[in-house]
Amino acid sequence: MDVVRVKIVNRSLAPGDRLPSIRRFARSMSASPSTVAEVYARLEAEGVIRARRGSGFYVTGADLPPMALAEMGEPRERTVDPFWVSRLSLDAGSSDLMPGCGWLPASWMPNGAIRKGLRALSRGEAGLLTDYGSTRGALALRRLLIGRFAEEGLPATVSQVMLTGSGTQAIDLICRLLLRPGDTVLLDDPCYFNFQALLRAHQVRIVSVPFTPEGPDADGFERVVSAEKPRLYITNSALHNPTGATVSPQSAYRVLSVAASHGMTIVEDDIFADFEPALSPRLAVLDGLNRVIRIGSFSKTLSASIRCGYIAARQDWIESLTDLQIATCFSGPSPLAASIITGILTGGSYRRHMDELRQRLASAREETAKRLAPLGLVPWVMPRGGFYLWCRLPEGLDSSSIAQRCMEDKVILAPGNVFSVSQTAGGFLRFNVAHMADKRIYMALEKAMTGPARPV
Structure with a gap:
């Protein structure tokens, strides 16, 4: 029953x-x-x-x-639920430390440029402050995106790009368009935990492929696509979340070849692109927006409060996605958000901000890895950019148990199994190096890792 x-x-x-x-x-x-x-x-x-x-x-x-999304899928402890880190981080108090969260500290963001943009808005046209946005989003920002795509060798027209309320909404719209309940979707293992949470809402079946330092396991990828016939594959190609790895050219070509032979569509989340010191292979560039849909947003580089994402895809899909956005949101993202982002991207301040951010994060990655080493926490790979370190625990320790213990000291961690479809990442923790300066984090970790064992 x-x-x-x-x-x-x-x-x-x-x-x-x-x-x-x-x-x-x-x-x-x-x-x-x-x-x-x-x-x-x-x-x-x-x-x-x-x-x-x-x-x-x-x-x-x-x-x-x-x-009840939390009750869907295989039964699991709330400590390894994909919603766990999100709930704790978003609802954290001012005294909580958040090395497990997925965004940069406010002091690392371009607050001066944002304030300048807000002042400009207050003096702008009244319609910008009160009207709905256009169905595909502000043309000026879409043209900016097309210019950025062209720099990396991805040709696109304004009819192939639309703005959305966020990167998550972009994936939601794509799922509404291409999936039906019971369809199969392929994810990396591990992968960004909110991919799993969102797919549960769409009542689809999730399968996974192990992720390696060069990308998805090549033989495993072909086997699972051949056997399970997934409609979609959702991934990060560059600075993969949570591992920080980057897909190799060989892996990218293999993924595209398998997808083409089995009629599978790929959603490439490129949200971490600007953190790379130099451009790495992109599925969308190699494919030319034929079978690959690119999504992204500005929440990691500019502001998580100014919500705006985008989708770049085939023109016929953009037409249908636009209708879905009207049906679910009535218009594109806030014109206020698009205007602020456009102003920052067109000025020279954004490039300076990202140059400084990449240097600052490189130092933070090195320092964090150095301070974690005495605890036996070792990075799975040392990323070439970004703010995550995916670290392996000493043998016999469980990250979910350690995360629970650290909560007692108001330290919010990201245990490995929240990222794992197969629940095989219990020996890993994801650290946000931009939030790792406080010595209390390392004290809480040491206490949790050396304390008496708890049942897992």
Whole structure:
């Protein structure tokens, strides 16, 4: 009975769907047909399902509970739930330390340029302060993006680019367009945890491929795509989250070849592009926006408060995505956000800001790795840019348990299994080096790693 109820809660069984036959369900549960017949009879008495003579049993939809994303997928401890780090970091108090969060400290951001942009807005046209945005977003910012794409060898037109409310909304719109409940989506293992959380909301099946320092495991990638037939593959090519690795040219070509032979679409999240000291291979550039969709945003480099993302794709897909954005948000992102970002990108301050940021992060990565070494925490790879270190724990330690202990000292960590579809990253922690200067973090880690063992 619980199995049926969970399937209804997570929407893998929707109102009107037919349940498996008694014999088929009995085989899948290793139970007798008489037991399953009793289960169906009780659920029918509760009004959860109803029988149709000669046809079988169907979900009624009566008293259908709200969809609980945290309960979807395989049962797991809340400490390794993909929502765990997000909730703790977003709701953190002023005294909390956040080495597990996914953004830079406010003091590292171009606050002077943002304030200048806000002052300019206050003196601008009234419509900019009060009107809806256009359906595809501000033309000036889209043209800027096209210019940036051209610098890396990616030709695109304004009809192939649209702005969105955020990078997450960009993926959500793509999922709405290309996926249906029950479809299969491929993710890296490990991968950005919110990819998993968002896909749960779309009621799709998630499969994964191990990620290596050069990209997804080549043989494993081909096997899983051939066997599972995923509709989408979602990834970061450059400065991969959480590992910091960068896809090699050989891996990029192999991924594109496999995707083409199996009709799979790729979503390439390029949010960390500007943190690279030099451009690395990009799937969208090699593919020319044929089978690859590029998304990104400015939350990591400019401001997480000024919400604006983008999608670059085939023109016919942009047309359909624009309609979806109208249906779900009515317009493109805030004209205020687009105007501020455009102003910063067109001035010389942005390039200076990113040059300084890359240098500062390089020092922070080196210093953090040096201070973690005495604790036995070793980077899986040393990234060529960005602000993450994906570190392996000493043998026998579990990152979820350590993260729980560190919470007692108001230190918010990112345990490995929140990033792992297969739950095989319990021996890793992701550190944001920009938040690692405080010595209390290292004291809390040492205390958590050397304290008495807790059940995992």
